[in-house]
Amino acid sequence: xxxxxxxxxxxxxxxxxxxxxxxxxxxxxxxxxxxxxxxxxxxxxxxxxxxxxxxxxxxxxxxxxxxxxxxxxxxxxxxxxxxxxxxxxxxxxxxxxxxxxxxxxxxxxxxxxxxxxxxxxxxxxxxxxxxxxxxxxxxxxxxxxxxxxxxxxxxxxxxxxxxxxxxxxxxxxxxxxxxxxxxxxxxxxxxxxxxxxxxxxxxxxxxxxxxxxxxxxxxxxxxxxxxxxxxxxxxxxxxxxxxxxxxxxxxxxxxxxxxxxxxxxxxxxxxxxxxxxxxxxxxxxxxxxxxxxx
Ligand SMILES: NC(=O)c1ccc[n+]([C@@H]2O[C@H](COP(=O)([O-])OP(=O)(O)OC[C@H]3O[C@@H](n4cnc5c(N)ncnc54)[C@H](OP(=O)(O)O)[C@@H]3O)[C@@H](O)[C@H]2O)c1
Numbered sequence: 001x002x003x004x005x006x007x008x009x010x011x012x013x014x015x016x017x018x019x020x021x022x023x024x025x026x027x028x029x030x031x032x033x034x035x036x037x038x039x040x041x042x043x044x045x046x047x048x049x050x051x052x053x054x055x056x057x058x059x060x061x062x063x064x065x066x067x068x069x070x071x072x073x074x075x076x077x078x079x080x081x082x083x084x085x086x087x088x089x090x091x092x093x094x095x096x097x098x099x100x101x102x103x104x105x106x107x108x109x110x111x112x113x114x115x116x117x118x119x120x121x122x123x124x125x126x127x128x129x130x131x132x133x134x135x136x137x138x139x140x141x142x143x144x145x146x147x148x149x150x151x152x153x154x155x156x157x158x159x160x161x162x163x164x165x166x167x168x169x170x171x172x173x174x175x176x177x178x179x180x181x182x183x184x185x186x187x188x189x190x191x192x193x194x195x196x197x198x199x200x201x202x203x204x205x206x207x208x209x210x211x212x213x214x215x216x217x218x219x220x221x222x223x224x225x226x227x228x229x230x231x232x233x234x235x236x237x238x239x240x241x242x243x244x245x246x247x248x249x250x251x252x253x254x255x256x257x258x259x260x261x262x263x264x265x266x267x268x269x270x271x272x273x274x275x276x277x278x279x280x281x282x283x284x285x286x287x288x289x290x291x292x293x294x
Contacts, residue, residue, distance in 0.1 A: 002026040003196060004052035006037050006085070007059025011155035012099065015189035016058055023193060028052060032059065037081035047088035054095040054196045057085055064103070067125040068249040074124050079131035086139040095199060097192055098136035101129045102148035102180060102208070107253025114259045115204045123250035133204065143195050144204040148258055152185035153284035158215070162222045163285050169236045176216040176240035180256045183209035184281065187272025191263070200266040206258035209274035216240040221275070225282045233286070
């Protein structure tokens with residue numbers, strides 16, 4: 001299979017490259033400088049030139065707070081550009097795998113969200129991603145995978161921020177009343193590869209990293225893992241605070257746990273394990289930090 005990965009230099013894009021490299025599939029890894037997905041002419045000519053069997057769209061505008069002041073750009077990348085990809089795959093009969101987010105939900109649910117549950121995004125980012133889902137649905141063959149709280153050794157994410165701040169601060173206030181599911185980008189990449197290899201019916205599916213928790217609990221686990229890996233790692237004092245004490249430009253859902261049962265039932269893809277991935281990711285991040293200091 002020939003697979004085109006867009007947004008190949010983001011954290012999911014890099015994990016997709018790692019995963020597909022092991023698989024023997026032919027991979028065209030296109031970062032933003034190779035393929036700006038907002039450029040419709042370029043998308044069409046690039047896709048026609050490479051004729052992939054599948055496109056995995058890992059490109060996105062992902063700054064949740066900044067999106068509140070840059071809504072046009074967020075919609076351009078997260079929605080209009082997805083229309084370019086859907087149109088291009090339809091021209092060559094290819095398959096579009098598009099990644100979306102738990103932030104399409106408003107967090108009012110008391111049980112994990114299923115794919116059939118009503119969406120109601122709270123901020124511009126979630127709204128733009130929801131609009132992108134509608135564009136992806138215009139592909140004749142598509143799968144949308146909603147994921148949540150992605151972390152990895154690459155790029156910027158909560159885990160890397162915690163490790164950095166842990167080194168710098170004596171204490172940290174972390175939100176305790178937003179509940180979600182951390183998802184290792186490597187687990188998501190493996191799931192997306194399985195989707196590409198054995199596509200389920202066109203539709204929307206949920207995938208996340210297993211056990212749900214609060215940001216505070218996630219931070220605690222990260223620091224426990226770091227100190228276990230590196231005896232002189234200083235754990236800051238963690239202060240669990242309510243969201244109301246940490247106002248951000250974008251509102252976030254209080255509860256955005258995704259039920260991944262449909263993907264498992266349809267094609268046997270089981271949820272990931274953020275707890276299982278944590279040690280290896282923290283180890284890589286700590287090593288990078290050490291070499292940056294030297
Ligand atoms: N991060 C999360 O917690 C999270 C949670 C749920 C769902 N998701 C979704 O998961 C997917 C992957 O997210 P991620 O965490 O890997 O994000 P990321 O690390 O921010 O990567 C996104 C990539 O898209 C690229 N990009 C931005 N605009 C582009 C354009 N016009 N054309 C081509 N590439 C462009 C970015 O390039 P630059 O670096 O040059 O801007 C970046 O490399 C996204 O669809 C995101 O919405 C993320």
